[in-house]
Amino acid sequence: MSEKRLGIKELGSSFACANVYIGALVGPALVAGTYAVTFFLPAGCNSLWTPFVACGIVGLMCVFAAEIIREFKTYDYGAAANVIYGGNKILRGVFEIYIILSNVVGCAIVQSMSGTFCQELFGFPPLAGMVIMAGISLVMIYFRDKMIRFMNSAMSVVMMIGFIVISVLVILLYGDKLMEALSGWYVPETSSPGQMWNNIRIFAFGSTGFAITLCCVEQPIKKFRQSVWIGVFTMICGGIMMALSCFTFLPFIGEVLGNPVPLVYVMDNYISGYFGWIPTVYYIIMLLAILSSIVPGCYMISSRWQNLLPDKGFGKERTKEFCDNRNNMMIAVIYLAACTGISMLGLSTVLNYGLNIISYIGIPLVCIPIFFIWPYKLHKRRKAAGK
Numbered sequence: 450m451s452e453k454r455l456g457i458k459e460l461g462s463s464f465a466c467a468n469v470y471i472g473a474l475v476g477p478a479l480v481a482g483t484y485a486v487t488f489f490l491p492a493g494c495n496s497l498w499t500p501f502v503a504c505g506i507v508g509l510m511c512v513f514a515a516e517i518i519r520e521f522k523t524y525d526y527g528a529a530a531n532v533i534y535g536g537n538k539i540l541r542g543v544f545e546i547y548i549i550l551s552n553v554v555g556c557a558i559v560q561s562m563s564g565t566f567c568q569e570l571f572g573f574p575p576l577a578g579m580v581i582m583a584g585i586s587l588v589m590i591y592f593r594d595k596m597i598r599f600m601n602s603a604m605s606v607v608m609m610i611g612f613i614v615i616s617v618l619v620i621l622l623y624g625d626k627l628m629e630a631l632s633g634w635y636v637p638e639t640s641s642p643g644q645m646w647n648n649i650r651i652f653a654f655g656s657t658g659f660a661i662t663l664c665c666v667e668q669p670i671k672k673f674r675q676s677v678w679i680g681v682f683t684m685i686c687g688g689i690m691m692a693l694s695c696f697t698f699l700p701f702i703g704e705v706l707g708n709p710v711p712l713v714y715v716m717d718n719y720i721s722g723y724f725g726w727i728p729t730v731y732y733i734i735m736l737l738a739i740l741s742s743i744v745p746g747c748y749m750i751s752s753r754w755q756n757l758l759p760d761k762g763f764g765k766e767r768t769k770e771f772c773d774n775r776n777n778m779m780i781a782v783i784y785l786a787a788c789t790g791i792s793m794l795g796l797s798t799v800l801n802y803g804l805n806i807i808s809y810i811g812i813p814l815v816c817i818p819i820f821f822i823w824p825y826k827l828h829k830r831r832k833a834a835g836k
Contacts, residue, residue, distance in 0.1 A: 462669035465598035467682030493636035500691035508683035514660035515676035554803035556788035626700035655808035
């Protein structure tokens with residue numbers, strides 16, 4: 450097969466990797482509408498295009514990062530950091546801290562949402578819901594990268610279909626309100642261009658670390674065009690789903706801004722009375738989204754640090770595969786326990802302060818090397834090798 454053409458399987462691998470990013474990046478916060486009302490909906494109708502800008506930045510970062518990973522075959526983020534920062538131990542150490550911090554913040558946000566979700570659906574205490582979701586995640590992590598790619602690809606398709614259905618229902622039921630907002634291109638008086646672009650920065654640059662750290666699922670990426678398609682799929686799929694979420698909220702913008710689970714509010718108050726089946730569909734989508742977000746981040750950390758634990762059986766002869774799986778699960782348990790503890794601080798606190806801090810760290814630490822330094826280095830390396 451020509452290097453210039455991709456087969457269905459190769460394109461599918463790019464789609465799968467892109468959707469691992471999307472699941473880890475937005476997952477349940479997208480399904481609940483939390484990210485939409487926090488980062489995009491305050492800009493009113495401009496929220497229909499700003500998600501594509503934010504997801505485009507993340508997608509471009511994914512392209513550059515995928516090329517580094519493909520070139521050097523670095524399938525854990527520690528090895529990737531060694532390549533990116535060379536012999537600079539200080540930068541490598543800061544990067545390790547940044548990655549752990551960013552993933553713990555992201556997982557804490559999801560765990561907080563999973564607690565609310567289980568409380569709303571089953572009446573469980575939030576902590577019990579978090580523990581249940583952590584347990585299910587551990588089962589998924591046991592099956593490693595192939596399961597994660599498959600699960601997140603399926604999740605993205607289901608999520609997109611779900612959002613299209615909900616958007617159609619909003620049009621059918623509240624089309625007059627929607628047209629009123631769109632015809633005048635409604636933008637709240639409290640919105641400003643500075644706020645809009647600052648929210649894009651927080652969303653995009655608070656998430657760029659995933660482009661490097663999710664190298665643990667990029668083993669099938671063998672060609673440059675596959676890397677490009679990872680970025681394209683990230684921008685298109687992430688942008689469409691986030692824009693659809695904002696589209697759904699436009700008729701109710703005055704009521705949902707500031708609500709931690711706005712889509713639940715809209716369904717309970719405006720849709721479920723007409724279509725009793727819609728909450729069940731939503732809860733299934735939400736469950737998939739929670740798992741698709743927790744599992745990749747947790748696996749990334751556990752696969753990176755599993756070698757800290759002994760590679761032998763405790764008192765018994767064990768295969769290396771058994772020890773790797775055991776160590777991977779033990780690190781995953783510690784990680785999920787830490788994330789669950791931090792999530793008790795509250796969703797809004799972790800979301801607003803955590804992502805903002807991470808975005809400021811990520812710009813000089815991740816974005817500048819990936820965007821401005823490594824494209825030139827890779828070009829020079831490949832030119833010298835005659836590629």
